[in-house]
Amino acid sequence: MLDKAPVLIYGMSGGFFMSDLSTRYMGLSLKNPVIAASSQLTSNIENLAACEEAGAGAVVLKSLFEEQILSDSGKIMANLDPLVHAEAYDYSTVMSQEYYLDRYLKLVQDAKKTLSIPVIASLNCVTAGKWIDYAVDFEKMGADALELNVFIIPVDFKKDSLSIEQIYLDIAKKIKSKVKIPVAMKIGPHFSALAHMMKNLAGEGINALVLFNRFYKPDIDIESLAVKAAKITSQPDEISLPLQWISLISGELSCDLSATTGIHGADGLIKVLLAGAKAGQLCSILLMKGIGYIKTILSELSDWMERHEYAAVSDFTGILCQENIINPEAYERTQYIKALVGIS
Ligand SMILES: Cc1cc2nc3c(=O)[nH]c(=O)nc-3n(C[C@H](O)[C@H](O)[C@H](O)COP(=O)(O)O)c2cc1C
Numbered sequence: 467m468l469d470k471a472p473v474l475i476y477g478m479s480g481g482f483f484m485s486d487l488s489t490r491y492m493g494l495s496l497k498n499p500v501i502a503a504s505s506q507l508t509s510n511i512e513n514l515a516a517c518e519e520a521g522a523g524a525v526v527l528k529s530l531f532e533e534q535i536l537s538d539s540g541k542i543m544a545n546l547d548p549l550v551h552a553e554a555y556d557y558s559t560v561m562s563q564e565y566y567l568d569r570y571l572k573l574v575q576d577a578k579k580t581l582s583i584p585v586i587a588s589l590n591c592v593t594a595g596k597w598i599d600y601a602v603d604f605e606k607m608g609a610d611a612l613e614l615n616v617f618i619i620p621v622d623f624k625k626d627s628l629s630i631e632q633i634y635l636d637i638a639k640k641i642k643s644k645v646k647i648p649v650a651m652k653i654g655p656h657f658s659a660l661a662h663m664m665k666n667l668a669g670e671g672i673n674a675l676v677l678f679n680r681f682y683k684p685d686i687d688i689e690s691l692a693v694k695a696a697k698i699t700s701q702p703d704e705i706s707l708p709l710q711w712i713s714l715i716s717g718e719l720s721c722d723l724s725a726t727t728g729i730h731g732a733d734g735l736i737k738v739l740l741a742g743a744k745a746g747q748l749c750s751i752l753l754m755k756g757i758g759y760i761k762t763i764l765s766e767l768s769d770w771m772e773r774h775e776y777a778a779v780s781d782f783t784g785i786l787c788q789e790n791i792i793n794p795e796a797y798e799r800t801q802y803i804k805a806l807v808g809i810s
Contacts, residue, residue, distance in 0.1 A: 500521065515580055530567070652726065
């Protein structure tokens with residue numbers, strides 16, 4: 467049964483009707499498609515309760531790093547390149563494995579006790595190693611689902627693309643053999659055959675793909691001649707990459723999709739839903755405007771549905787994916803050529 471969140475709407479054609487914001491994402495029933503993405507905003511119970519209070523459909527907890535689970539992680543965390551792992555910034559202290567793992571398991575447990583919306587635990591990993599055994603504990607603590615943030619930096623000259631892709635597939639296969647709860651994988655766009663890769667991940671049983679992870683971008687200060695961090699938050703125009711790929715593949719992939727990167731308001735959320743995502747994940751906008759901004763986004767989503775006379779989110783999800791539009795090449799190269807050289 468879907469956990470419905472009906473809103474009474476007066477339609478343009480006259481009369482009231484109920485708008486149903488609910489969505490099904492990776493087998494979970496969400497009362498609406500707004501997910502609070504993994505970040506420090508979802509790392510403590512007060513913030514998580516605030517997400518629910520503001521109306522979020524689900525929360526993804528702050529990631530636990532594979533390195534934190536596997537070892538005396540302080541040293542490893544200190545050695546992680548902060549120019550790549552923005553997420554690692556939140557872990558500045560040097561602590562033991564038990565500290566991180568126990569603290570995380572308690573967060574999952576407390577979140578489940580406190581919240582009624584689905585709680586998605588998150589792991590940041592780079593191998594199909596022993597950490598997977600510990601992921602079972604998240605399930606035991608009641609996590610409704612698991613999101614794996616996988617990013618292998620392809621800087622090793624000895625590793626070809628196939629061997630790197632195989633690591634993602636091994637992780638997917640192994641985790642699916644260990645846990646019964648749904649598993650999402652948050653990936654970046656940097657695969658040479660992205661559609662093929664996503665199809666293979668779905669083939670390993672991954673229940674949802676989160677498109678796309680936003681990597682931390684380094685910058686160079688030309689006065690101090692130092693490498694520095696570029697802006698940690700996204701810009702709204704960064705939505706175009708996930709939007710394009712969700713539109714291209716949502717009609718053909720066997721798993722669900724959620725969008726992350728660049729959703730800064732109801733318009734961004736509506737776009738990714740039209741393209742075929744089942745939910746949108748918000749981070750930067752909540753860091754900038756506060757968790758309460760979820761309420762505004764939901765209200766604007768309802769207003770838009772009223773104007774377009776959609777009674778349910780499912781009525782318009784995916785209607786503008788590539789498969790369903792009259793001009794399917796709009797998402798592909800043809801449009802680009804037209805724009806640049808005017809060939810019609
Ligand atoms: C400060 C910060 C910390 C983050 N920590 C995590 C994390 O622990 N795990 C994760 O999967 N993503 C993490 N992210 C990425 C966000 O979940 C999100 O995918 C990304 O910021 C793009 O969405 P946005 O455009 O709404 O910010 C973090 C992002 C920021 C800015």
